[in-house]
Amino acid sequence: MKDLHKRIMLGIFFALISLIPVISLIIMPKEKIVRSEIENKTLAVFPEFNTGNILDVSFMQGFENWANDRVMGRISWIKLKNSTERLLGKTEINGVFITEERMMQAWSGYDSEAVNKNLDAMNRFTERHSDVPVYFMLAPTALEIYRDTLPESAPVASQKDFIRHCYDYLTDITSIDVLPALEELKDHYIYYRTDHHWNPLGAYIAYAAATPVMGYTAAELNRFNIESASNSFLGTLYSKTLDSSITPDIINIYTFTESEPEVTVTVNSGNSIEEYNSLYFREALEIKNKYEIYLGLTMPIINITTDLGVSSGKKLLIFKDSFAHCLIPFLSKNFSEITVADMRFINAGYDMFFDVNEYDSVLFIYNVITFSEDRNLVKLNAGQ
Amino acid sequence: MVFSSIPFLFMFLPITLGIYYILPRRFQNLFILLSALFFYAWGEPKYIFIMLASILIDYCAGLVMRKFDDKQKIRRAALLTSVIMNITLLGIFKYGVFTIDNINTIFGMDLNYPIFSIGSFQIPVKALPPIGLSFFTFQSMSYTIDLYKRNIKVQRNVISFAAFVTLFPQLVAGPIVRYSDISKELETRKITLNMIYEGILHFITGMGKKVLIANSIGALWTQIKMTQLSELSVLSAWLGIIAFTFQIYFDFSGYSDMAIGLGKMLGFNFPKNFDYPYLSRSISEFWRRWHITLGAWFKSYVYFPLGGSRKGLKRTVFNLAVVWLLTGIWHGASWNFFVWGLFYGVIIIIEKLFLGKILDKLPAFFCSFYTMFLVILGWVIFDTKDLPIAFGYIKTMLGLGENRVLTDSTASYALLNYGIILLVCVFASTDLWRRAYDYLRRKISAENPFQILLNYSAVAYQTGVFVLVIAYLVDAGYNPFLYFNF
Numbered sequence: 020m021k022d023l024h025k026r027i028m029l030g031i032f033f034a035l036i037s038l039i040p041v042i043s044l045i046i047m048p049k050e051k052i053v054r055s056e057i058e059n060k061t062l063a064v065f066p067e068f069n070t071g072n073i074l075d076v077s078f079m080q081g082f083e084n085w086a087n088d089r090v091m092g093r094i095s096w097i098k099l100k101n102s103t104e105r106l107l108g109k110t111e112i113n114g115v116f117i118t119e120e121r122m123m124q125a126w127s128g129y130d131s132e133a134v135n136k137n138l139d140a141m142n143r144f145t146e147r148h149s150d151v152p153v154y155f156m157l158a159p160t161a162l163e164i165y166r167d168t169l170p171e172s173a174p175v176a177s178q179k180d181f182i183r184h185c186y187d188y189l190t191d192i193t194s195i196d197v198l199p200a201l202e203e204l205k206d207h208y209i210y211y212r213t214d215h216h217w218n219p220l221g222a223y224i225a226y227a228a229a230t231p232v233m234g235y236t237a238a239e240l241n242r243f244n245i246e247s248a249s250n251s252f253l254g255t256l257y258s259k260t261l262d263s264s265i266t267p268d269i270i271n272i273y274t275f276t277e278s279e280p281e282v283t284v285t286v287n288s289g290n291s292i293e294e295y296n297s298l299y300f301r302e303a304l305e306i307k308n309k310y311e312i313y314l315g316l317t318m319p320i321i322n323i324t325t326d327l328g329v330s331s332g333k334k335l336l337i338f339k340d341s342f343a344h345c346l347i348p349f350l351s352k353n354f355s356e357i358t359v360a361d362m363r364f365i366n367a368g369y370d371m372f373f374d375v376n377e378y379d380s381v382l383f384i385y386n387v388i389t390f391s392e393d394r395n396l397v398k399l400n401a402g403q
Numbered sequence: 404m405v406f407s408s409i410p411f412l413f414m415f416l417p418i419t420l421g422i423y424y425i426l427p428r429r430f431q432n433l434f435i436l437l438s439a440l441f442f443y444a445w446g447e448p449k450y451i452f453i454m455l456a457s458i459l460i461d462y463c464a465g466l467v468m469r470k471f472d473d474k475q476k477i478r479r480a481a482l483l484t485s486v487i488m489n490i491t492l493l494g495i496f497k498y499g500v501f502t503i504d505n506i507n508t509i510f511g512m513d514l515n516y517p518i519f520s521i522g523s524f525q526i527p528v529k530a531l532p533p534i535g536l537s538f539f540t541f542q543s544m545s546y547t548i549d550l551y552k553r554n555i556k557v558q559r560n561v562i563s564f565a566a567f568v569t570l571f572p573q574l575v576a577g578p579i580v581r582y583s584d585i586s587k588e589l590e591t592r593k594i595t596l597n598m599i600y601e602g603i604l605h606f607i608t609g610m611g612k613k614v615l616i617a618n619s620i621g622a623l624w625t626q627i628k629m630t631q632l633s634e635l636s637v638l639s640a641w642l643g644i645i646a647f648t649f650q651i652y653f654d655f656s657g658y659s660d661m662a663i664g665l666g667k668m669l670g671f672n673f674p675k676n677f678d679y680p681y682l683s684r685s686i687s688e689f690w691r692r693w694h695i696t697l698g699a700w701f702k703s704y705v706y707f708p709l710g711g712s713r714k715g716l717k718r719t720v721f722n723l724a725v726v727w728l729l730t731g732i733w734h735g736a737s738w739n740f741f742v743w744g745l746f747y748g749v750i751i752i753i754e755k756l757f758l759g760k761i762l763d764k765l766p767a768f769f770c771s772f773y774t775m776f777l778v779i780l781g782w783v784i785f786d787t788k789d790l791p792i793a794f795g796y797i798k799t800m801l802g803l804g805e806n807r808v809l810t811d812s813t814a815s816y817a818l819l820n821y822g823i824i825l826l827v828c829v830f831a832s833t834d835l836w837r838r839a840y841d842y843l844r845r846k847i848s849a850e851n852p853f854q855i856l857l858n859y860s861a862v863a864y865q866t867g868v869f870v871l872v873i874a875y876l877v878d879a880g881y882n883p884f885l886y887f888n889f
Contacts, residue, residue, distance in 0.1 A: 024858040025600040031866050032603045035873070037421070040413035079410075079445050086409045087879050096877040103871060107619070108823045170819055172812035 043091040056307040059258035062088040121212040122256035123162040128176040129391035137396040156195040161210035197225040214254020222346035238352040252309040287320040298348040313344035319364040323357040336378040343384040368401040404445040432566040439569035450533030469557040485547035497532035501736035535575040546582035572665035576658040578676035579696040592670035602667030609660030611868040617654035638814035649828040684770035
């Protein structure tokens with residue numbers, strides 16, 4: 020047939036622009052709210068249709084977000100885009116560096132005014148509780164430890180300098196420097212390859228560095244039995260890039276070889292309280308974000324009581340981000356009661372949850388990136 | 404609505420084309436109008452009234468001119484009304500905020516921006532004009548002016564006239580289609596397989612230019628533009644503005660290609676808007692190849708009526724200056740665009756006076772270098788926040804700025820991440836690809852099996868580009884609309 024190739028082109032074009040939307044609509048889940056586990060995000064919902072929304076164009080913007088999120092084969096499209104980008108020589112995709120070994124969350128610097136506000140808030144908190152020792156562990160992320168694997172010119176700020184700045188700024192808070200120990204053991208598997216967290220071994224190194232500063236003795240590593248609960252963990256950085264070139268991560272669980280103490284974990288989500296009798300939430304192994312095995316999702320308050328077999332056990336209060344989650348199991352070997360507060364979810368002051376004076380120590384645990392972007396620590400002084 | 408978006412591609416386009424192809428011919432113009440109003444309202448629901456006002460004024464002016472065909476004074480009054488009303492709309496909604504800001508600064512006054520209200524419905528004057536204002540007012544004016552000059556016949560059908568002005572492919576970012584370009588097609592048009600095929604090729608090429616090339620390289624400029632001048636190295640400055648040089652070309656010519664392609668799918672032939680402008684060997688030539696329809700508009704409706712180059716040297720220089728200042732501020736209400744227009748005006752006057760003749764005798768590579776150097780400097784003025792930054796940036800490029808460091812890690816990282824895409828840009832802004840393809844077509848006879856291979860590789864290539872475009876649109880990242888100033 021004459022001009023067959025033209026007819027084929029027409030066929031392809033019209034098939035793509037009409038079949039993709041029709042099939043997308045047909046296979047679209049009926050529920051209003053849909054989560055994309057692999058991307059670790061909730062897909063946009065259909066916008067409300069009314070005159071106000073139309074006049075200020077928010078309906079159209081909402082529609083566009085909804086349409087983008089609900090296109091059939093969305094994940095494959097994104098993967099296609101990201102592999103093209105990598106083919107074109109991009110080393111950074113959606114805020115994530117990808118090297119041969121691993122993915123690392125990008126961080127090019129910080130707003131010193133906002134950071135100093137956080138530090139001021141911590142100083143004020145410490146002044147108010149001068150009889151309780153306060154410690155601060157500012158953990159570097161994989162980006163700092165494995166910076167040498169990136170192109171030299173990559174726009175990466177020094178976390179070492181940032182940590183120095185923060186520690187120098189604080190007045191009565193004892194700093195716990197974990198960077199040198201992590202740096203020294205960087206050849207071991209201490210950070211996840213596809214997630215922005217460190218793993219339990221990285222956390223253990225930090226724990227071993229922290230305990231002497233706080234006046235305790237670390238439980239030796241050889242007392243722990245290491246169980247590989249999963250070797251198919253694809254973390255948050257994978258969700259951002261959907262790049263399959265990096266080996267999936269291993270989820271390890273650390274328990275004492277002889278007589279793991281009994282624990283009770285209460286998780287207060289603000290609306291409900293749930294109780295667990297293990298430091299590891301194994302049901303997380305069934306979901307995509309397997310890091311939740313370490314004390315679950317970030318919640319306002321978590322309480323951990325451990326039967327350490329001593330009459331007057333020590334009590335620890337932690338203010339933290341999610342880096343603390345895989346460190347806390349180790350700390351529970353030294354403190355019979357740990358209260359974990361996440362200021363990102365506590366708005367009306369923490370007094371309703373605990374009294375700081377009842378604790379033997381207060382520990383702030385943050386990673387550099389979260390801490391530099393955090394705007395919630397000022398709430399430490401809410402209502403004071 | 405913009406072409407490079409999922410709602411356009413997967414909702415508006417299939418529905419519009421589907422209905423359009425089924426509809427009987429006599430309803431097609433009405434359907435074009437309705438779909439174009441939807442298309443426009445999707446991005447500017449409030450300001451659609453300005454477009455409707457412009458259409459109505461020019462349509463009525465046309466009827467008046469027809470009715471009083473032998474009364475020159477009335478015809479002239481109708482023309483003046485149309486032109487003055489359109490320019491007033493531009494003056495208020497495009498230059499209003501800029502003018503008031505400058506009056507307030509210069510005279511220390513405190514004037515407020517006007518708000519127009521119809522009942523409880525309010526249309527405020529914003530800093531940014533309604534989308535496409537500069538395009539549709541110019542298109543609409545081309546009708547009344549040509550009618551006055553008796554170059555075209557009156558359009559009695561208000562739907563056909565409104566369909567011409569709102570014709571969605573060219574509504575928001577050109578090309579500036581004149582009434583005379585498509586007056587015949589408004590009445591009778593035939594849509595052939597060939598036209599739709601060509602339309603699809605243009606559309607996909609344009610999409611590829613915009614989504615794959617312009618957006619990718621634009622990210623580099625966005626990043627460098629944010630750098631403080633005191634921290635900007637010479638090489639970074641050059642890389643940044645070269646990135647914008649490619650971004651604006653692939654973005655703008657991509658939009659024009661998409662418009663031309665969509666026009667063809669609807670049965671219209673729009674004029675060409677870009678002709679490999681970065682291959683030019685003088686600034687005058689550059690402007691004959693860049694945004695061709697705008698230059699042609701100013702030439703026909705400003706430069707020639709003022710006397711063009713036929714009224715002596717002084718008058719020619721004056722006429723050129725007027726045209727180029729207008730061209731400058733057509734691109735937006737700011738001092739940058741004013742100076743940018745002036746910059747080109749001065750160069751073109753100099754080329755006209757003597758430089759053009761000298762350039763003719765110089766080697767081609769030198770002329771290309773001269774042209775691109777000035778064009779790139781021009782883009783600095785065009786796309787920086789204000790004039791001090793523009794001049795500071797140019798100083799840095801020339802090694803005379805605050806920071807005289809030749810290169811830094813930003814520059815090497817940019818080369819690492821954008822090196823390949825930069826090469827693609829250089830290659831794609833020349834006509835090498837086109838010439839190679841045309842050469843092969845001519846050399847290989849129609850019966851030759853290689854001809855079939857060539858045809859199918861073109862189909863495979865276009866399909867590949869289109870699939871990539873969809874992938875880039877789904878993962879909506881950086882996808883700016885650059886013509887909000889126009």
